[in-house]
Amino acid sequence: MNDNLFSEDPVSVADRLAAEALIVDVDGFEGPLDVLLTLSRTQKVDLRKISVLALAQQYLTFVEKARALRIELAADYLVMAAWLAFLKSRLLLPPDPDDEGPSGEELAAHLAFQLERLQAMRDSAARLMARDQLGRDFFRRGQGEDIRRVRTVTYSATLLDLMQGYARIRTRDEFRPFVMDRDAVFTMEQALERMRPLIGFAGTWTDMETYLPDGWDADPVRRRSATAATFAASLELVKEGHMEIKQSETFAPIQLRKRTETRD
């Protein structure tokens, strides 16, 4: 029976054409099982009565065709091809009584089951999506009233909380013992603010040090902060095109001058 089937050459012209179309579309398939399911439709029979042998042959033709066309198939397509070749041989050869493994019929039945199950899920998915859907066919209340989901957490604060919070920070500021710490920090914003009005007068190259704020040069910590901020501010002003900066050699003093309109 199996011999008969095979000698009939189950791969008809139509099948070949179908297989070619499949190859062209191979990216559109979701793996070997999807291809098998599509191929099985060419048999035009109930999935439960499908000829797995013919299907295996169709699939192998599909893979060979792809090879001939030098289309690269993902590994799982080739694994499936190898498995189907194995299955085909099992189905065609008389069962070996010594063989412990499952029979060709059992394997074929499982493959048919997988295809039927996949098709069933696809049909179910289609039926599910065809149902009336919330927000498309039927609708919830457009304007929920004060009622909210139970266990919603809302946060509240009163104006008094807000004012007390602000007062707290402000008061703390005044008492904070580490206010002194902040004294030793000269920010880039402060440096910029200081330098902007000053650079207008810097027609000639001037050492950056002269821009350090008064009273920041004694304490090394303060001096370091002021220098860093002033340097950063200088770069910013250069970037903005208000100033030029130079340093003749490593560790030499950094010099600044106003950028003149005539340059370039």
Next chain:
Amino acid sequence: MTDAPNEDGTGTLFEAPPPAEQERMVEAVLFASADPVTVGDLEARMPHGSNAAQALELLQRRYEGRGVRVVKVGEAWAIRTAPDLGFLMQKETVETRKLSRAAIETLAIVAYHQPCTRAEIEEIRGVSVSRGTIDQLLEMEWIRLGRRRMTPGRPVTFVVTPQFLDHFGLENARDLPGLKELRAAGLLENRPPPGMIPLGEGQEDEEDEDQSELFEEE
């Protein structure tokens, strides 16, 4: 549970309101809420001794054939517009993100096979499930994590959510179209390939058990 209140003065201080009044209350709460409300939530809001389930039944009957309907979603109740009037609602229609074929199939597999592991989804579809597909369904709150499967590796399972039921107008997951037929045809079985020793025994029993108790879980 409660009958009409006792009028002879022997009743308790806090009488349950008459059924018609309870029905009004349920009506008001369901109308006000965009999301489904459970019987428990309703009774927590209603006066002591109220029977929300009974009021819901009355209300549901009252709205039969109206422009809005009282529907059950899992363990909760909601008012929704009648689907045949959807054409009036163009303005309210929310543009839903188009789901990929992979996402739709994955959703259907979770719904019909739940609780369902990722490996099972892959086994059914014959391809690996991309992380994004599961993430998208989780993000839409159509699926959520179920209990871990008691098989080696204790894989996580996925189940559908009340939001899923609400979205597709299902009272519970057992109402999925064609579920019975699929089960009868053996297509919801997790049949191991021949020659493989099944992992864990009694797959089928476990499945049935889980599906029936699905929405009582939390």
Next chain:
Amino acid sequence: MTDAPNEDGTGTLFEAPPPAEQERMVEAVLFASADPVTVGDLEARMPHGSNAAQALELLQRRYEGRGVRVVKVGEAWAIRTAPDLGFLMQKETVETRKLSRAAIETLAIVAYHQPCTRAEIEEIRGVSVSRGTIDQLLEMEWIRLGRRRMTPGRPVTFVVTPQFLDHFGLENARDLPGLKELRAAGLLENRPPPGMIPLGEGQEDEEDEDQSELFEEE
């Protein structure tokens, strides 16, 4: 669902639906719409020849004495829960939590100093502001992003929102009591030490200037 169309041949091709059906339509639209709907809007959605005013009247009568009512809001119509059942809505278990101290302080600083950068908030609070605190306030829609500051790094600024004003019952952020008033009210007892300048000089002036343009921004 719809009744049989007029069979006598005198009707136009597009028959207006029977009054009961129009009533269903109005019911569904009022229910699903996020805002009250005018008669004109209703008729624009309903089949040609419908009489929304009449349908509204029918619907309004149907809901008399029920848990919800059909009410006129300005020139438009809406479904609202019956006022006597308001207590059911209030009885919800919305968990109200006090805003954390960090959040309150951050909010206060934004309110008093807006537009205000994160660095400035940290400068004033003396500690770093966690991302979560800012996110929480943004999520509550009490603060929002303002214009970027025209300083190096172009930092984003934060400003308070109309929702914030609404919640705190303020007409605008300038209504917040100033430091002087806080002090007068005993909330702030100490004058800042001379020479202690928080953020550049002229704090209060700067405030006024920045705030005046606050809500015209977008």
